[in-house]
Amino acid sequence: VNGESGTNYRGLLEAAPDAMVVVNQDGAIVLLNLQAEKRFGYRRDELVGQQVKNIIPEGFAERLLADGLRSAEDALAQQIGTGIELTGRRKDGSEFPIEIMLSPLESAEGILVTAAIRDISVRKDAEKHLAQMEGRYRGLLEAAPDAMVVVNQDGAIVLLNLQAEKRFGYRRDELVGQQVKNIIPEGFAERLLADGLRSAADALAQQIGTGIELTGRRKDGTEFPIEIMLSPLESAEGILVTAAIRDISVRTKAEAHLLQSELEAQGLRNDLAHAGRVATIGELTTSLAHELNQPLTAILSNAQAGQRVLGTAPLDLEELGEILKDIVEDDKRAGEVIRRLRSLLRKGDPRMRALDLNEALVEAARLVSGDAIVRGVSIRLELAAGLPPVRGDRVQLQQVALNLVLNGMDAMQDSGARDRVLVLRTATAGAKTVRVEVRDSGTGISEGDMGKIFKTFYTTKPDGMGMGLAITRSIVDVHGGRLEAHNNPDGGATFAFTLPISHEGT
Amino acid sequence: VPNTTRLVSIVDDDRSVRRALRRLVQFAGFSAETFASAEDFLSSAALDRTACLVLDIHLNGGMSGFELQAQLTADRVVIPIIFITAHDDVLTREHLETSGAVAYLFKPFNDELLLDAIRGAVGGAATHGLAPVS
Numbered sequence: 001v002n003g004e005s006g007t008n009y010r011g012l013l014e015a016a017p018d019a020m021v022v023v024n025q026d027g028a029i030v031l032l033n034l035q036a037e038k039r040f041g042y043r044r045d046e047l048v049g050q051q052v053k054n055i056i057p058e059g060f061a062e063r064l065l066a067d068g069l070r071s072a073e074d075a076l077a078q079q080i081g082t083g084i085e086l087t088g089r090r091k092d093g094s095e096f097p098i099e100i101m102l103s104p105l106e107s108a109e110g111i112l113v114t115a116a117i118r119d120i121s122v123r124k125d126a127e128k129h130l131a132q133m134e135g136r137y138r139g140l141l142e143a144a145p146d147a148m149v150v151v152n153q154d155g156a157i158v159l160l161n162l163q164a165e166k167r168f169g170y171r172r173d174e175l176v177g178q179q180v181k182n183i184i185p186e187g188f189a190e191r192l193l194a195d196g197l198r199s200a201a202d203a204l205a206q207q208i209g210t211g212i213e214l215t216g217r218r219k220d221g222t223e224f225p226i227e228i229m230l231s232p233l234e235s236a237e238g239i240l241v242t243a244a245i246r247d248i249s250v251r252t253k254a255e256a257h258l259l260q261s262e263l264e265a266q267g268l269r270n271d272l273a274h275a276g277r278v279a280t281i282g283e284l285t286t287s288l289a290h291e292l293n294q295p296l297t298a299i300l301s302n303a304q305a306g307q308r309v310l311g312t313a314p315l316d317l318e319e320l321g322e323i324l325k326d327i328v329e330d331d332k333r334a335g336e337v338i339r340r341l342r343s344l345l346r347k348g349d350p351r352m353r354a355l356d357l358n359e360a361l362v363e364a365a366r367l368v369s370g371d372a373i374v375r376g377v378s379i380r381l382e383l384a385a386g387l388p389p390v391r392g393d394r395v396q397l398q399q400v401a402l403n404l405v406l407n408g409m410d411a412m413q414d415s416g417a418r419d420r421v422l423v424l425r426t427a428t429a430g431a432k433t434v435r436v437e438v439r440d441s442g443t444g445i446s447e448g449d450m451g452k453i454f455k456t457f458y459t460t461k462p463d464g465m466g467m468g469l470a471i472t473r474s475i476v477d478v479h480g481g482r483l484e485a486h487n488n489p490d491g492g493a494t495f496a497f498t499l500p501i502s503h504e505g506t
Numbered sequence: 507v508p509n510t511t512r513l514v515s516i517v518d519d520d521r522s523v524r525r526a527l528r529r530l531v532q533f534a535g536f537s538a539e540t541f542a543s544a545e546d547f548l549s550s551a552a553l554d555r556t557a558c559l560v561l562d563i564h565l566n567g568g569m570s571g572f573e574l575q576a577q578l579t580a581d582r583v584v585i586p587i588i589f590i591t592a593h594d595d596v597l598t599r600e601h602l603e604t605s606g607a608v609a610y611l612f613k614p615f616n617d618e619l620l621l622d623a624i625r626g627a628v629g630g631a632a633t634h635g636l637a638p639v640s
Contacts, residue, residue, distance in 0.1 A: 286593065290564070293592035294520045297613035301526035304617035308533040323529065330522050373519070373564045374593045 290370025295330035350393035354502035391502035411442025544574035586627035
């Protein structure tokens with residue numbers, strides 16, 4: 001490396017970001033740059049002419065030497081361009097990981113070797129760290145109580161734990177490298193993939209931490225319900241997905257059992273509500289007889305008037321037409337009473353839907369109107385205009401109103417009060433609630449009874465069963481409302497219940 | 507006295523019943539006026555002309571039929587009363603039996619029962635106002 005070309009080469013060496021050392025075929029250093037001085041902690045003159053083994057104790061000089069099997073050229077040719085990881089030794093004896101790249105340099109003294117030496121401590125540390133992490137991760141995987149499967153973005157399984165082997169009935173080597181679809185046929189791989197709308201990272205981000213219920217398939221083809229939780233894992237190969245897979249067969253069974261019990265309880269509640277309605281209708285016989293007798297009276301009288309018309313000459317067809325029209329109207333009216341009665345007696349699952357409470361209350365009030373008339377009670381409806389719809393079962397809510405109205409009328413019967421007025425009032429109470437009040441002018445509730453009236457089998461009536469208010473309250477509860485009672489300052493009691501406003505619209 | 511001059515007043519809170527009874531009574535040859543409440547009847551000019559009162563017991567709101575009867579007695583207004591009711595129970599029957607009414611009928615009732623009671627109340631055998639077809 002002499003003369004002009006030598007000078008140029010030296011310039012190139014100094015410009016290189018790596019430590020550069022030029023070595024001859026005897027393994028002696030002939031040239032080096034400033035980076036090499038700094039890296040190894042020597043002054044230049046301390047290294048030139050010295051064996052390269054002093055700074056790279058192993059693996060470099062050996063590569064340059066001919067041996068029995070090959071020439072020096074061949075030996076070198078094998079190494080050209082390859083990154084070789086070795087250890088560098090500083091003047092103070094400390095060592096550090098290096099990567100060297102070799103290239104040949106023809107010179108007057110024969111072939112020289114230029115070695116670009118890169119300090120890879122940082123990378124090595126990172127790799128070591130990663131290896132540790134991987135080791136730890138593997139440890140964690142095995143320690144996890146759930147089956148754990150790590151999947152890459154192609155949907156292939158790259159890692160799994162013992163639990164996963166057991167759960168799915170495969171040996172580890174039967175699963176690694178296979179598509180995760182083999183053990184989770186649907187809903188998992190799809191979640192990892194990018195589509196037109198989102199990147200893989202976004203797709204994954206949407207699923208992280210969420211419990212997803214899917215179906216697992218064992219090697220023998222049997223399937224079982226699983227819940228998977230996904231978490232991302234950055235790795236050299238890109239983002240991997242760790243899936244914790246839990247067998248939820250037991251839980252599903254427990255849930256089914258719970259659901260069954262809930263259904264049974266609900267069925268029981270519905271049966272009770274129905275029994276309550278049947279009892280209520282028992283109390284309504286007076287009302288029903290009255291409500292049916294009125295149209296029947298009109299029908300009979302009209303029909304007999306019609307018969308009389310037929311006995312006259314000339315035949316008054318106009319009057320006959322009027323009579324028949326009235327008969328039809330009254331027949332419809334009687335039919336309505338029956339229809340209302342049947343809808344109240346209907347047995348079946350409650351149908352929760354948005355409904356017009358005012359309308360339902362008007363119908364309930366009609367059912368008791370005959371009773372009210374016979375008992376000399378005026379029912380006054382004070383229904384708020386534009387009342388928002390509530391969500392509930394129409395029949396059960398009518399049952400609530402009927403029970404409260406009948407109770408109110410009973411209370412007034414006992415009081416002997418002359419002015420028997422029962423007010424049925426609706427109003428909105430805040431943004432989310434509707435309130436219904438049934439206010440009587442009866443005897444009121446005694447202090448001792450106040451805390452007990454909603455209890456099952458508690459009654460103040462001589463022939464009462466003590467079911468009415470308990471059922472009424474349970475219906476209100478199921479509807480997400482509250483039933484309460486208080487005495488009016490001017491006598492009598494008010495029973496009031498709230499219901500949440502429905503946002504479905506009627 | 508022709509039947510047409512004999513006024514039968516009907517007090518019932520049910521519009522259909524009022525219309526049907528008015529027809530029957532008119533076909534039988536009487537004049538008929540109907541009232542939806544006891545109060546309406548008491549304040550009407552018909553009060554003095556009424557030969558027979560067909561009175562529903564259970565009136566929606568206001569005075570009951572029994573209360574109207576008591577009021578008439580207190581006012582010394584003597585009108586034969588035929589009670590009608592859609593409600594049949596022991597208490598009502600007891601009250602009816604001691605009420606001094608010329609008749610009481612449970613709804614729905616046959617036209618002849620009502621008309622016979624009216625004829626009995628207004629006195630004498632009433633003749634039909636309209637000639638029957640032969």
